[in-house]
Amino acid sequence: MVEWVEALLKLQELDVSAAKLEARLAAIPVQEAETRKMYQAETDACAAAKKSVQEVELTIRKLEGEINTLKGQKENFQSKTSLIKNNDEYRAALLQIEQCDRAISVDEDKQIIAMDELETAKKILAEKDAKLKEAQKHAEGMFADLEAEKADCKKKLETLAAKRPELATAVEPAILKRYDRLRTARNNNPTKPCFVSVDDGCCGRCHLSVTSQEANDTLKGKVVLCNSCGALLYSTK
Numbered sequence: 001m002v003e004w005v006e007a008l009l010k011l012q013e014l015d016v017s018a019a020k021l022e023a024r025l026a027a028i029p030v031q032e033a034e035t036r037k038m039y040q041a042e043t044d045a046c047a048a049a050k051k052s053v054q055e056v057e058l059t060i061r062k063l064e065g066e067i068n069t070l071k072g073q074k075e076n077f078q079s080k081t082s083l084i085k086n087n088d089e090y091r092a093a094l095l096q097i098e099q100c101d102r103a104i105s106v107d108e109d110k111q112i113i114a115m116d117e118l119e120t121a122k123k124i125l126a127e128k129d130a131k132l133k134e135a136q137k138h139a140e141g142m143f144a145d146l147e148a149e150k151a152d153c154k155k156k157l158e159t160l161a162a163k164r165p166e167l168a169t170a171v172e173p174a175i176l177k178r179y180d181r182l183r184t185a186r187n188n189n190p191t192k193p194c195f196v197s198v199d200d201g202c203c204g205r206c207h208l209s210v211t212s213q214e215a216n217d218t219l220k221g222k223v224v225l226c227n228s229c230g231a232l233l234y235s236t237k
């Protein structure tokens, strides 16, 4: 293999590694946002369950208040009946007592239903609470892992950046310029090589055939660009 090819391959290996680290670094905030979103969803679900419990508790308290008021009214009517001498008035008072009893009975039925609802709501709250704790644990672990990965990526990138000038100097300036232009081109994916070998007469990047002239030129160690995708070509022979 020609000397410049070997030097450029070493440089490219470093650049591709650095690009992969950069891509990983760029993806971390997305993962963090997803984790935050998941945790927020569990927080919201827990808050909604808590609200349901509070609402049912409020209903029960209201019913209790109503029942107490009705019981008071009933006692009031009962105490008055002993003083009533008139039959019609007496019957009317009894009717009112009966109405109080009926209303109390209706509220007590409602109370029983509300108690069942409360039990269900509390069970749901306990489940959501447990899920939230789990989500919190997961999120904390995730954030710690991502933070560590971020630091690791940055450290590796620093090492690669420090090493790059030495590898770049080993490549002929004209070739380096060409390679750098290719590598930083807008349509180039920097995590994939742009300096590729010719395999079975095809470009290693776009896999389209190269002419026999181009293949021959790579064999001679000449600088050849793929006609189809513009990749910089070399021969492994």
Ligand SMILES: [Zn+2]
Binding pocket: 203, 204, 205, 206, 207, 208, 226, 227, 228, 229, 230, 231
């Ligand atoms: Zn190509």
